[in-house]
Amino acid sequence: MGVIIRPAHPVASTGDFISPEQVAADGAKIIDCVYGGGVAIIGLDVAYAIIGCHEVAIRRIFAAKQRSYEKPSGLFANTQISDEVHVLPEEKRVVIREMIAREKLPFSVVAPFRADHPFFSKVDPFVIQNSTKGKTIDMLLNAGVLHDEIARRAWAAGQPVFGSSANTSLMGSKYRTDDIEQGVLDAADLVVDYGQSKFANPLGRSSTIIDFSDFSVIRIGVIFDQLKAAFDRHFGIQLKTPITP
Numbered sequence: 001m002g003v004i005i006r007p008a009h010p011v012a013s014t015g016d017f018i019s020p021e022q023v024a025a026d027g028a029k030i031i032d033c034v035y036g037g038g039v040a041i042i043g044l045d046v047a048y049a050i051i052g053c054h055e056v057a058i059r060r061i062f063a064a065k066q067r068s069y070e071k072p073s074g075l076f077a078n079t080q081i082s083d084e085v086h087v088l089p090e091e092k093r094v095v096i097r098e099m100i101a102r103e104k105l106p107f108s109v110v111a112p113f114r115a116d117h118p119f120f121s122k123v124d125p126f127v128i129q130n131s132t133k134g135k136t137i138d139m140l141l142n143a144g145v146l147h148d149e150i151a152r153r154a155w156a157a158g159q160p161v162f163g164s165s166a167n168t169s170l171m172g173s174k175y176r177t178d179d180i181e182q183g184v185l186d187a188a189d190l191v192v193d194y195g196q197s198k199f200a201n202p203l204g205r206s207s208t209i210i211d212f213s214d215f216s217v218i219r220i221g222v223i224f225d226q227l228k229a230a231f232d233r234h235f236g237i238q239l240k241t242p243i244t245p
Contacts, residue, residue, distance in 0.1 A: 002038075002189035004177070005029060014043045014144050015198030026192050027149035033190040034161055041166045041180065043194030045144035046106050046222050047173035047206040048180060050188065051076065051163030055124040058162065062130070064187035067169040073131040073162040074108060074207075077139035078151045085119060086139065087112040092212050095235055096141070103230045105223055106143040106199070108209040113137040122159050131162045140207055146194060165206045172204025173197075199223060216240040 007022050030051075033040045037054045039061060050061050062069060075081075079097050086093075088111050096109060112135050120128060131137065140147065154161045165173045166180050174180045175197035185191065199222035208221030215231070217224075217239050231237040 002033075002191065004191045004193055006193045011195045013196050013198055014045050014146070014194045016195065018145060018194065023145050023149050026146065027153055030146075030150060030190065030192060031153045031157070031161075035157070035159060038189035039187050040190040040192065041177070041185065041188040042146055042150070042192040043144075043177075043197060044106075044147045045198035046140075047175055047197050047199075048166040048177065049143075049147075049163045050166040050184060051150070051161050053123070053127065053159060053161050055126040058127050058130060060187045061164070064184045065164065065167065065169045067164065069130055071164075071169075072133050072138065073127075073164050074138040074140045075131060076147060076151045076154060076161045076163065077109075077141055078148060078155070079141065081119070081151060081155050082109060082111075082139050082141065085113050085117050085137070086212075087114060088212060095231075095237070096212075098234060099227075099230060100142050102234065103226070104142065105227055105230070106141065106207050107221070107227055108138050108140045108207045108219075109212050110136050110138045110209060110218060111212045119155070119158060119160060127162060131160075136211075138209060143207060144194075144198065146192065173206040175200035210239065214240065217242055 007018050030040045034053045039052045039057045041050050052058050167174045168181045177193045205221045208224050209218040211218055215237050228239050231239050
């Protein structure tokens with residue numbers, strides 16, 4: 001395990017106030033780590049995540065998590081990245097923007113994407129292969145201040161950051177650094193501890209993943225009932241839930 005960073009003024013939860021200056025400073029350290037080929041573990045509202053951007057880092061992440069390459073990594077994103085990169089009709093872009101602006105809840109969007117976009121010009125072929133499925137890519141949105149800072153910096157630098165939950169595969173998401181399995185912690189060059197994840201839950205859930213081609217739910221995640229109700233209330237969209245949660 002690498003260096004552990006905690007906020008200058010420790011907080012109990014990722015949902016607590018953390019100064020913009022602290023978030024920016026931690027974001028810069030994280031970006032330096034992953035752009036240098038390293039792996040970072042960071043606290044998000046949905047769960048702790050393990051992230052990287054180069055082939056060596058993504059291989060380390062999959063190995064540490066004992067994760068199948070059939071399960072692609074997700075992209076740290078925001079509405080600007082989704083607007084620019086996802087291939088969606090405008091009415092679905094509006095849904096994404098409005099859900100984030102009005103509800104301020106986290107979710108992941110799966111949709112076709114522009115593989116030829118300059119944002120992916122520096123991405124190793126191995127990384128893009130294992131961060132996409134078919135012609136679609138999964139973008140995590142609105143998962144807390146640190147997530148949003150990483151997404152913002154990645155877009156500005158023109159270098160995506162990819163990751164997944166910081167836990168052994170199929171063992172449930174982790175909401176505190178103390179709960180992350182040692183083998184996963186050992187893969188990280190940098191650990192940023194922001195206390196307990198805001199949406200910690202006994203079911204071990206992380207983000208809700210929605211396929212925007214037909215609004216089917218690939219994975220039920222945190223605050224799912226609120227998301228489902230909001231999609232219906234604002235847009236009359238009935239999220240199609242899987243038979244097995």
